[in-house]
Amino acid sequence: MPRFLLRRLLHTLFVVWGVVTAVFFLVRLTGDPTALLVDPSATQAEIAHTRHLLGLDRPWHVQYVDFLFAMLRGDF
Numbered sequence: 001m002p003r004f005l006l007r008r009l010l011h012t013l014f015v016v017w018g019v020v021t022a023v024f025f026l027v028r029l030t031g032d033p034t035a036l037l038v039d040p041s042a043t044q045a046e047i048a049h050t051r052h053l054l055g056l057d058r059p060w061h062v063q064y065v066d067f068l069f070a071m072l073r074g075d076f
Contacts (some may be wrong), residue, residue: 023065028060 027033034051051057055066070076
């Protein structure tokens with residue numbers, strides 16, 4: 001029984017990681033997420049500021065790790 005539960009737990013963790021990873025990349029596949037958040041008439045400076053506030057100016061792998069830690073903290 002403990003072996004079965006351990007396998008189920010590991011399988012569940014793998015599935016959750018897969019879903020979280022898919023969500024991360026699907027959001028970024030649509031283009032720049034900042035474009036969905038700022039006014040279309042925003043200046044380049046405002047767009048750059050928003051990208052910096054959201055951490056979108058950093059490499060994707062750094063954003064991914066930050067995204068994972070935010071999920072673990074419950075900061076959706």
